[in-house]
Amino acid sequence: EVQLVESGGGLVKPGGSLRLSCAASGFTFSNAWMSWVRQAPGKGLEWVGRIKRKTDGGTTDYAAPVKGRFIISRDDSKNRLYLQMNSLKTEDTAVYFCTTDIPGGAFDSWGQGTLVTVSS
């Protein structure tokens, strides 16, 4: 059974940094493309970015609102996905979900999410 467990959320001041982690199990993590998706309180879903598997280059893509501030990385030896968030803004307040990507561009497994609150 695929399991994705996010951690690292919390309260941070504007301009601050936070690193989220996603522990993966139940599948071959190193073969997976992974994404982060967020959801502001009471709002819809917003893609944050993705990282390809190393055999496909391990490259990353980001949504425009976070490009240059957020960095996605992975540690295949630990089956972990990371989201380093810098220069945080109040509009980054959201639940952040870790997801697996499948061919065709859908997100087929989701974690339970971790809440990030950016507030002074």
Next chain:
Amino acid sequence: SSELTQPPSVSVSPGQTASITCSGDKLGDKYACWYQQKPGQSPILVIYQDSRRPSGIPERFSGSNSGNTATLTISGTQAMDEADYYCQAWDSSTVIFGGGTKLTVL
């Protein structure tokens, strides 16, 4: 980048068919997928690659995508299908989500 437009809400009677649309420029040229999200829960993929159902998703969920519109159809809608539904597609190496549709079963 493109936008995906969904109706904010759709109502359906139990046992009837619910259709939720998702409109975007040349959406039919891309793969569309759909997610169901109930309050306090993570989204669940219900349709991918326009019309394919993941394992475990009931047959009453179906999808289509042509022209500028993708459609999620729920046949024989049940009370348990009441939820928010989001469409999603890729456009120019970025993901776009629709704004979501609240499906009410009454």
